[in-house]
Amino acid sequence: MTFIFKKRSNLPGFGLALGYTVLYLSLIVLIPLAATFLKASSLSWDQFWHIASSPRAVASYRLTFGASLVGALINLVFGVLVAWVLVRYTFPGKRLFDSLVDLPFALPTAVAGIALTTIYAPNGWLGRPLAALGIKSAYSPLGVAIALTFIGLPFVVRSVQPVLEDMDKELEEAAASLGASRWQTFSRVVMPTILPAALAGFAMAFARAVGEYGSVVFISGNMPMKTEITPLLIITKLDQYDYAGATAIAVVMLVFSLILLLPINLLQKWSSSREEKIPALAAEEIQ
């Protein structure tokens, strides 16, 4: 153990920096999370399981994680597109669009929820034509996905944008001069470069969506078994002074989130380690 520490400490201030990091993470993240687990442990295993696996809770996990995944996937595709447009093209109002991307960050989530509900409600601007087509947007799982897409928008854009800005145009030109088609240039040269950043953005958008409460409760309709998200179920339990029951569900969410975030992070690591070899690889493959 000491060996590893010594080996890595060739930069000065390692002990101090690590100490602060551990303290900071403990205070901000670990201690509150530990308290959650501690509170949940006041339940017996049977009680815990009964609460955590009740049909209503399971339906809410399905909705929360499903809609979050849908929202993050939409953001993965369109976030890369938005970043591409913002970096590669110049057009009037570009600055404005660029700052618009951050708006979902800055807006209080309740405001976002009310605004989205007003628009997608059956009497709203978008809700009315959708309803005429037989599509129920607000007060349905679709509404939940819409809200989660909205709040997750900045993550992929903001993580992909700097990578694209740093990317040498020469790489693409080289690929083209070596006879690569446009699709090959994109899939073999551009994509591998931005993939780690895009995945990181995807993971953040997903994590953010799983925990989202404020905007969703307005648009979802909150029907048990149908459009009730897990954070609402937790609030419902708290409102009945059932602190232990609420933490039981919270623990399930935490574990699920960890299980889902871990592979995403590994994937991101793997693709960024691949990235270093890309120019050589790509040139090889194209030839």
Place this chain on the structure above:
Amino acid sequence: MRNTVLAGLGLLLAGLMVAFSIQSRAQGGEVSLLNVSYDPTRELYQDFNQAFAKYWKAKTGQTVTIEQSHGGSSKQARAVIDGLQADIVTLALAYDIDAISQNAGLLPADWQKRLPQNSTPYTSTIVFLVRKGNPKHIKDWDDLVKPGISVITPNPKTSGGARWNYLAAWAYALKQPGGNEQAAQDFVKRLYKNVPVLDSGARGSTTTFVQREIGDVLIAWENEAFLSIKELGPDKVEIVVPSQSILAEPPVAIVDKVVDKKGTRAVAQAYLEYLYTPEGQEIAAKNYYRPRLESVAKKYASTFPDIKLVTIDEVFGGWQKAQKTHFADGGVFDQIYQPNQ
């Protein structure tokens, strides 16, 4: 040695000064109260606080500032349990104040016996709000369970008002010829099958009904219904009074541990008692709460129609029991939404 004595004396002096300043703040020229209340009382306490400040100034010469906090009733109770320094709580139902007593011990269990009439200076009831002209001909509770009627009411698990709605419907079904527990359970089940959106609070449901134009009927506090009409104009919605409803008693209480710590017991007590005076009752009635005082009630008789009202004690055996049977996890309300039933 001398230094220690000096330091000790200094500390004592500082302590005395702090004690004195707290004392003088409580008994001198100024005092502040925090009233933690639920959602629809905003307008009521805005008016009442002004009147009380004037009254208290004239009586004692003391300037009282009253801070207000509003939100969902059980959320507010939880804030007090978690340490919000409320001198006074004025919540939607007795169960929430019971919870403060049980979970934090901030006031004694028999708090509701300390003020007249179940510690409820004003009451309300549950009525229907329908679209102008009542296009679906909704007259009474049994119209709400008909197929094709869309009913808006908040979630009883998160909203105090919604619990009154639910219990009013239950009590109606129980009092019908041949009514029993099973019939009542079927009745509320059919009613909630007609609910397309369950908001988390009473104001949220009002918004859904009024702004989003969803639903044919909103089950609402009488005072909320009056407020909606006042704000929207009588050409949009109208009130329908059912044949029977429930006497909704939103109680008030002093939080003993807090007022004793802050030294505000006298003014807090006076604040609550002022609610029972003709002036306080008048303000309640103007804000569409039903006054308790006979003389004021008579004056506003034209505003508040006569409804046959049942109480929670006579039909449900009090809040503790009603909460446990109907709204606790796995209770009757949860069973409505269990699949395959």
